[in-house]
Amino acid sequence: MRFTLKQLRYFDAVLRTGSVARAAVELNISQSSITAAIDVIEQVTGAELLRRMPAKGIVPTDKGAEAGKRVRSFLEQARIFESDLLSVTGDPTGILRLACYAPTAPYVLPPILRRVSASYPSIRIELKEGNMQEISELLSAGVVDMALTYRRLTPESQPFVPMFRAKPMALIPDTSPLVKQDEVTLADLADEPMILLDLPGTHAYFCGIFEDAGLRPNVVHTTKSSSVLRGLVSAQFGYALMNICGPNDRSGDEGYIAKPISDLSDAPQFGVTYTVAAQRSSMVKSVLKTCRDIATKGGFDHLIE
Amino acid sequence: MRFTLKQLRYFDAVLRTGSVARAAVELNISQSSITAAIDVIEQVTGAELLRRMPAKGIVPTDKGAEAGKRVRSFLEQARIFESDLLSVTGDPTGILRLACYAPTAPYVLPPILRRVSASYPSIRIELKEGNMQEISELLSAGVVDMALTYRRLTPESQPFVPMFRAKPMALIPDTSPLVKQDEVTLADLADEPMILLDLPGTHAYFCGIFEDAGLRPNVVHTTKSSSVLRGLVSAQFGYALMNICGPNDRSGDEGYIAKPISDLSDAPQFGVTYTVAAQRSSMVKSVLKTCRDIATKGGFDHLIE
DNA sequence: CATCGACACTAAAACTATTTTTCCAATGAT
DNA sequence: ATCATTGGAAAAATAGTTTTAGTGTCGATG
Known part of the structure; x- marks a missing residue:
């Protein structure tokens, strides 16, 4: 000593x-x-x-x-x-530092936070948001214990507990002819003007969807913010792709509406990772359990239609 | 805090x-x-x-x-x-707690200890010996950091760095007719009286060798100590099987001599395991490196013929 | 080039915590 | 009943930490 x-x-x-x-x-x-x-x-x-x-x-x-x-x-x-050690009294206690992939945060975080604080009132969650790169840095530096992110964006070596598959949706502006269809195809979209979310990883991902189908999207604007993205679609500059949509995106009240894409081969997995250091912590285990519970009980169904 | x-x-x-x-x-x-x-x-x-x-x-x-x-x-x-932390000065420092499968200890330990203390004078090694069961308990309880043992005896989940393959040898007493042969076969041995090392795992292993060849050994004595085993062979009670033999066993001066067995399919791997907790320790890494070095440079060749 | 401010180091004093000492009560074995 | 052994408590001693106050170095500024 x-x-x-x-x-x-x-x-x-x-x-x-x-x-x-x-x-x-x-x-x-x-x-x-x-x-x-x-x-x-x-x-x-x-x-x-x-x-x-x-x-x-x-x-x-x-x-x-x-x-x-x-x-x-x-x-x-x-x-x-x-x-x-403080958790031996019964319920897990402490501050859990949780990162969340920013574009998904407003949809994913609320149900998780609600359930965690209901089941484990002694766990305090400290939130951090960031893009995929920032999140993996936070994890490897041990600045956060867990992170909510796409599997695609996490290193293979890291443990990953999947929660749901997020099927990309198209946000179609009201002035587009596509707005009358129930579903759209990639071919439908390819000619329309597209607004692209330009975060590390997303750029390649969304373009890759078209490439896999032998198409090229007609990108007219890019932005790093998903709220700016929605604003641009609202303002009828073009359509956008989004992996996670909320009720607002489906309501049609915002000048656009979310439509499923009929010819998509697969949807990326969203879930939770954690550091090796944290893996034995009972706090982490509890939150992990909560995440799994929510997922199996369909707590994210409203996001994936 | x-x-x-x-x-x-x-x-x-x-x-x-x-x-x-x-x-x-x-x-x-x-x-x-x-x-x-x-x-x-x-x-x-x-x-x-x-x-x-x-x-x-x-x-x-x-x-x-x-x-x-x-x-x-x-x-x-x-x-x-x-x-x-003490190892940041350059050379790894500290007390490494090392377990070794007892029957192999006198042969395996000396070259390792010599090399470790030569290469890393600041590492002190604390030795424990035991049978396979004891060793895996020591490891899982974290009482030792590393262990030298057979792969066969370590759980799959554990990291294992192989060092050499230990081909079983027969210790043939001088009065046996087999002593004239350069090599012996399992069939040769099956009729001779056998002294069996009866440690957890070894019993099944040595009998298994005969069973695989469709034979049954003629066990006349069992003992839990490898030195007693050698004593019994010396005293001409029968032959014995041993995975690791030293120069003494080959010299013929002890009333018996080690002979290779010509019809053996495979030889068990001997190597080093370590706990997950210890895996990032620079001390463990250094010792691991030494073990690998010795193995590749043939430092155990005298044991495996 | 003198001066000021930011910085880190030292030594002594003040404080805090740990440890020992000493004594006690409870328990079980003889 | 007696004795040895156990853990607990309180005061005294010891050890460790922190603050205070003063020193010296460097770089920037006028």
Whole structure:
């Protein structure tokens, strides 16, 4: 037992903030406590971990950066352990850090959050949203414990629990002739002007759907925001493809309406991933169970028609 | 940060020893320090973890036992983290707890220990020996980080790095007519009196070799000790089968000599396993590398002829 | 080039926590 | 009944942490 959790936490804070002073502010503690902790760690490891830049802060040496990674991952384990130990009383307790693929968040999150807080009132969920790249970074950095995302966007190595298949829908503006049909085909769409959601991964995915059918979409605009996308469709600039649609998209009140695409071969799986560090945590297990429950009970049926 | 590593360690010691008093002796501290730590843990978790039995020690409640498991696994992680952090200086440092399948230990261990201490002087190895059952218990309980054993004896789920194939040999006593042959066949052996090593797994294995050839060995004695086994062969009670033989077995000076068996279909793989908890430890990685090195450089050739 | 501000380090004092010491009550074995 | 063993409690001692206050270094600024 050569280090205490406190020392490690101080060390981590210094590395994160890049300065003893800033770390002290963050931790509500005096600078000297922190230097003391660092001294111990450097002395025990017998290596220079941080290089002091007078008046400029601190920069980690190579060894320091390496040590930082290990410390961070251990503190991560400690955090999970702690909430896990507190959960022996019965219900899982703690703060679960959950990321969600942003475009799907407004549809997927509410039912999950509702059920989790109903079943496990002692679990607090801290949300983060982001695109696929950001999410996998958050996961691998251990900034979040779990993430809701498409399987297509998660590395093979990662555990993935599928919840539902999200069949792409076409949002057809009212002025398009297609609006009279109950279903549309890719060929119908190919000539119409298209608004494309241009996030990492989605671009290739939506274009790929057409390519697989030997067609090319007629992209007139791209945007990184799904609400801007809906706005453009509303304003009759063209149609758009969306994997997940809400009641609004189906109502027809917004100047467009969601239609199923009849000739689609497969629909991407949406589900939940989690870090290896978190996999044994009872909190994660509980949320996982909830997600599975919702999925099997058809809790996402309104999204997939 | 609701617990300190110290408190967790005390708690674990109490659970392991079943008594505050014994834990105090083990940890070289006073009883009261331990009760204090337990009080904190019970207070923070808000559950009764240990039931005090005056004059009899302490028994964990259900929750306490559950908490104990989690604490133990976390302390395990902490231990690995610590040696890992100390290894940032360059060479891996720490205490590696290594188990070895007992009958093979005298032959397998020396070259490994020699190379490890040459390449990584800061790694201290703590050895445990045992039969296959004991070894898998040690591994799953996290009492050891790595184990040297036969693949046949390790669960599929566990990572296994093969080192060499150990072809069974026959130890033929000097008075046997077979001693004149360079090689023996299973049929040759079937009629001779056999001494059988009777450890969990070996019994079935050695008998299986004969069964596969449609023969039945003529077992006259069984023993659980490989040195007793050799003694019995020396004393001309019969021959024995052994997967790993040393120079002594080949010298012919002991009243018997090791002979290859010509009609054997396959030879069991011997190698090294490790716990999931330990897999990221740089110490484990280094030892693993050494084992692989020795194997590829033929460091075990003298054992397999 | 003097000055100021941001920064980190040190030493001593103040504080907090842990540990030991000491004594106690409960229990079970003899 | 007696004794050894157990855990619990309180005060004293010890160890560890934190703050305070002062020092020195560097870079920016006038």
